[in-house]
Amino acid sequence: MTEPKFDELIHQSTRLSIVGLLAAADWAEFSFLRDELGMSDSALSKQLTTLEAAGYVAIDRPVSDHRRRVRARLTDAGMAAFQGHVAALRQIIAVGPA
Amino acid sequence: MTHDITPLEASGALDAIDRGRRQVIDEIDLPTWYWWGLALGWIGLGVITDLKHPWLTAAATLAFGAVHSAVAPRVASGRHRTHQVSVRADVVGRRTARLVIGSVAGLGVVTVGAALAASADGARHPVTIASVFVAVIILLGGPRLLAAIRRRAAAA
Numbered sequence: 205m206t207e208p209k210f211d212e213l214i215h216q217s218t219r220l221s222i223v224g225l226l227a228a229a230d231w232a233e234f235s236f237l238r239d240e241l242g243m244s245d246s247a248l249s250k251q252l253t254t255l256e257a258a259g260y261v262a263i264d265r266p267v268s269d270h271r272r273r274v275r276a277r278l279t280d281a282g283m284a285a286f287q288g289h290v291a292a293l294r295q296i297i298a299v300g301p302a
Numbered sequence: 303m304t305h306d307i308t309p310l311e312a313s314g315a316l317d318a319i320d321r322g323r324r325q326v327i328d329e330i331d332l333p334t335w336y337w338w339g340l341a342l343g344w345i346g347l348g349v350i351t352d353l354k355h356p357w358l359t360a361a362a363t364l365a366f367g368a369v370h371s372a373v374a375p376r377v378a379s380g381r382h383r384t385h386q387v388s389v390r391a392d393v394v395g396r397r398t399a400r401l402v403i404g405s406v407a408g409l410g411v412v413t414v415g416a417a418l419a420a421s422a423d424g425a426r427h428p429v430t431i432a433s434v435f436v437a438v439i440i441l442l443g444g445p446r447l448l449a450a451i452r453r454r455a456a457a458a
Binding site for chain 1: 307308309312313315316318319320321322323325326327381385386387388389390393
């Protein structure tokens with residue numbers, strides 16, 4: 205069972221959406237994240253850089269079909285932090301209003 | 303803990319996470335070309351079988367099987383509809399590829415049954431008729447099968 209651990213970095217709404225989406229995927233292309241989340245290139249890039257700096261997201265740049273692609277994926281640390289954060293949110297709901 | 307989150311805010315955050323998961327689940331599918339390729343290949347095999355040249359039928363069947371065996375492992379999992387995202391295996395479920403391949407095998411049995419029925423009815427090209435029938439099942443039923451898998455994944 206995952207230990208609840210509220211994560212301030214993940215909880216920011218945009219980053220929560222990014223991490224929530226990446227948690228269900230092995231990887232996702234930058235353009236997929238941008239389109240699905242309705243973000244601008246610069247806004248998404250900024251949030252991914254923050255998550256990458258925290259060690260939660262890894263950015264890969266494979267070349268396929270002669271095109272350089274940008275893919276993001278959750279690292280093991282990112283997945284652990286995400287699962288801990290989800291457990292913390294569930295705990296808050298279970299405990300109820302203070 | 304430094305946070306001060308109400309249960310309502312926590313619930314909203316979980317909803318946002320669930321939305322992200324569903325956006326990825328929406329990507330569970332097989333490429334459209336797989337269903338069309340399978341349906342057209344099926345009809346082609348039926349037409350060749352009706353030519354009644356055993357060696358040609360055997361060669362076409364082997365070629366069809368070889369191409370399908372080469373393609374199916376890459377797409378039958380339903381995790382790579384496009385090159386934009388790879389859905390996690392535990393989100394798709396482990397049975398998807400087996401369901402797709404098993405359905406294709408089952409359609410082989412349906413084809414034989416339909417061809418025998420058409421032949422008994424005096425049709426001149428029973429296998430072609432049966433393969434067209436099955437091709438329609440592939441084109442209509444394939445996407446429905448994956449839609450059911452998406453619903454199951456969303457409910458998990």
